[in-house]
Amino acid sequence: MNRKHTISVLVNNQPGVLQRVSGLFGRRGFNIESITVGESEEKGLSRMVIVTTGDDNTLEQVSKQLYKLIDVIKVVDLSANPMVGRELALIKVNAEPSARPEILGVVETFRAAVVDIGPGSLIVQVVGDSDKIDAMTELLKPYGIKELSRTGVTAMIRSIAK
Numbered sequence: 001m002n003r004k005h006t007i008s009v010l011v012n013n014q015p016g017v018l019q020r021v022s023g024l025f026g027r028r029g030f031n032i033e034s035i036t037v038g039e040s041e042e043k044g045l046s047r048m049v050i051v052t053t054g055d056d057n058t059l060e061q062v063s064k065q066l067y068k069l070i071d072v073i074k075v076v077d078l079s080a081n082p083m084v085g086r087e088l089a090l091i092k093v094n095a096e097p098s099a100r101p102e103i104l105g106v107v108e109t110f111r112a113a114v115v116d117i118g119p120g121s122l123i124v125q126v127v128g129d130s131d132k133i134d135a136m137t138e139l140l141k142p143y144g145i146k147e148l149s150r151t152g153v154t155a156m157i158r159s160i161a162k
Helices: 017-027 056-068 100-109 130-143
Strands: 003-012 032-039 045-054 072-077 083-094 113-117 121-128 145-150 154-157
Touching: 003 017, 003 056, 003 154, 017 032, 017 045, 017 056, 045 056, 056 072, 083 130, 100 113, 100 121, 100 130, 121 130, 130 145
Parallel strands: none
Antiparallel strands: 003 045, 003 072, 032 045, 083 121, 083 145, 083 154, 113 121
């Protein structure tokens, strides 16, 4: 059964690693829905957080193939555990002065923030899970979205109380 998977791949911070990892997904027929990459807590290592959809069997095969790549240190299926996942979006929306109070109401409801105001537009920053970003985008569509930029998901396994 296909389901959404969020995986963390710890890699050496080297040129070409992103291309090799994404190429492996493509060869396996997995679409990468989002990918974020950045430095990790260890010097010289980067963490990739990849969101993809597939069955558990195929994901297991992809994990085994990832470990065969020389720069891959560790692969974890974050979605197999309770996790925290967040995404950032910047949304530039048409906002004539008369429409701004309504838009600001939406922004406040979603605990988002206006980060830029222009003569006829606003840029809104929203942070949350993908469903929250999708919902906010839908509510802002009637005003006219001029531009939308999303970071993709970054995630960690939740800490478990002892």
